[in-house]
Amino acid sequence: MDALIALFGEGKDLSSFQMGARAAGTFFTALIFIRISGRRSFGQRSPFDYVVAILLGATMSRAIVGASPALPTFVASLVIVLMHRALAWACVRSHTLEVFVGGVERELFRDGSFDKQQMLAALVSRTDILETVRKELGTEALDKVHAAILERNGEISIIRKPIADR
CATH class of the missing domain: 3.30.240.20 (bsu07140 like domains)
Structure with missing residues (x-):
């Protein structure tokens, strides 16, 4: 645990190295989340998809700068991605919901x-x-x-x- 704190830091007092390590970790975590979310999020670019992109960027940036603890930030980001995936799945199966969400x-x-x-x-x-x-x-x-x-x-x-x- 001490090694992780030394690598990624704790709180808002971060060194340049720790912020860089957080940025790299967040980059790969975001890449995994985007792959979970699917091509739709960043391929079609509907308002529905922009919401995920904006929220994911805003949420995950908090982990990089130490404004929020990393693990809860990643969990919140994963929830956003999974909600997007579930709603997209439901839209494929419901025309009414698709019209409401996608226009x-x-x-x-x-x-x-x-x-x-x-x-x-x-x-x-x-x-x-x-x-x-x-x-x-x-x-x-x-x-x-x-x-x-x-x-x-x-x-x-x-x-x-x-x-x-x-």
């Missing part, structure tokens, strides 16, 4: 018409849609766009019109 996609534009009600509900402007069209198609020509959909992760997807319709 729904919104069709913002179709065949030359903006859906002002969907745009207002999503707080997306015409300029936001045009920006995405410029990025994806290299033009603002909406005559090449069949639809613009706000995805659950907050990105706008552009569906091109078939070449024959342009």
Whole structure:
């Protein structure tokens, strides 16, 4: 036990070496927790997934700087990761829960018409849609766009019109 205290320190009075050792230990612990949480946490980046990333970072940083004891901090972090995993599992099995947690996609534009009600509900402007069209198609020509959909992760997807319709 004394060797661990010498390596990782105790309380807030930490040497640079001890803080470095805590950072390394926390890094590998976080890596294990992220692997437990699954690819979803950091691959899809929905608001649901950002919550885990933010909480995990905030919680585990406390162990590095000695603001909280390491073991309880790691336990709290593991609880957050396991809750995320369980909720993701439940969302796969319940459409209602999936909609509540992950939201729904919104069709913002179709065949030359903006859906002002969907745009207002999503707080997306015409300029936001045009920006995405410029990025994806290299033009603002909406005559090449069949639809613009706000995805659950907050990105706008552009569906091109078939070449024959342009």
